[in-house]
Amino acid sequence: MAEAQDKGRIGLLAGKRILLIIGGGIAAYKALELIRRLRERGASVRCVMTKAAHEFVTPLSVASLSGEPVNEELFSLTDEAEMGHIQLSRAADLLVVAPATANLLARMAGGLADDLATTLLLATDKPVLAAPAMNVRMWLHPATTANVALLRQRGVLFVGPEDGDMACGEYGPGRLSEPMDILHAVEDFFAVTPAPGVLAGRRVLVTSGPTHEPIDPVRYLANRSSGKQGHAIAAALQAAGAEVTLVTGPVTLPDPVGVTVLRVETAQQMADACRRVAAEGGARDAAICAAAVADWHVVPADEKLKKDGSGTPPALRLQENPDILSGLSAPGPGRPALVVGFAAETEKVAEHGRAKRLRKGCDWLLANDVSTGSGTFGGEENAVLLIAADGEEAWPRMSKVALATRLARRIADHFTGEASAAE
Ligand code: C5P
DSSP, X not given: OHHHHHHTTTTTTTTOEEEEEEOSSGGGHHHHHHHHHHHHTTOEEEEEEOTGGGGTSOHHHHHHHHXXXXXXXXXXXXXXXXXXXXXXXXXXXXXXXXXXXXXHHHHHHHTOOSSHHHHHHHHOOSOEEEEEOOOHHHHHSHHHHHHHHHHHHTTOEEOOOEEEEOTTSOEEEEEOOOHHHHHHHHHHHHHHSOOTTTTTTOEEEEEESBOOEESSSSOEEOOOOOSHHHHHHHHHHHHTTOEEEEEEOSOOSOOOTTOEEEEOOSHHHHHXXXXXXXXXXXXXXXXXXXXXXXXXXXXXXXXXXXOOSSSOOOOOOEEEOOOHHHHHHSXXXXXXXXXXXXXXXXXXXXXXXXXXXXXXXXXXXXEEEOSTTSOOTTSSEEEEEEEETTEEEEEEXXXXXXXXXXXXXXXXXXXXTOOOTTO
């Protein structure tokens, strides 16, 4: 099984350039094996060590195993003359931080640049994969939890930590993932990440977030959508070179960099904005409808509704909202080449998803389980079933950022003719 899994990964790392940042933790010795494994698979590995990492592994062993000089100092004349620190962070395809200590994660989250490692992490325009390792209480501390959540939101990928006995004698989450698991996470990254620029020239519309439907001037109907999935999709498509317009309902997320963002409140406003974008060609190649659009709106009262003392609550009369996905999917000259919808289901996910794809007329439908306890709505993770006319793919539970990357890759492969959903 493990062998078969390994076979499918052959060649994924050939020619890839990894910048490995080694933090100062007792698990730093595992970075040595990671270097060996990465190089065995054809990757080149350039290493940067924090000052604390020297307490656990020597630059000589790191340099010998990587076959490249080790960079350590921010203000090193020789290093700068050979390769400036900005250049170092841009020459890589992926930055791997292993072990990522609590201190290093905190400095990354805070945007500090007080040594070479953190300067590179701040200056890079490349993806970052962090493998945390620390004492269980440090990992569970609210400060670390908040730092990791922030970094995830900014697109940093994580592998581990694992549960286990710790060097300090405690038991729990905090152990660095095994080198083979980190290696597999690196391979997974390259397996699903679209090549930079592969979607250049493609014009894509993404909807995201909830809608707010006013009841009166101070109240509204809404849902629990956070917009995390839709925003991550917009960011991933943009990172792959697409020209992205994001139409979003009210969310608390920052705008994805490099994306044109149109903010709306109601379903009607979202429908109008999408129609305008499509009419201007902004959805020519694809439309991804990830928004949780309210199915109904209320005809809002002009004044705040008040209790009238009769004990009879006011009746809210609901009217149906336009279905944006169905509208975009309708055959016609301006139809996007690929229309993708989502189906948030609480039961019979596959069955309802298939029926919904046909009803809405979209090309792909990503059905996900939002039942209580699934943690999908507002959470960091998602698991979907991709339903297309020619087949289905079950995607395992992964972070919303990873799912967005995988979808961007799938869309890129679709346009370059490299994959069908039946595979
Ligand atoms: O709400 P429902 O399950 O029908 O949503 C499925 C898909 O339809 C989602 O992709 C959602 O963004 C889209 N949708 C829409 N306009 C609506 C309702 C849903 O675009 N009014």
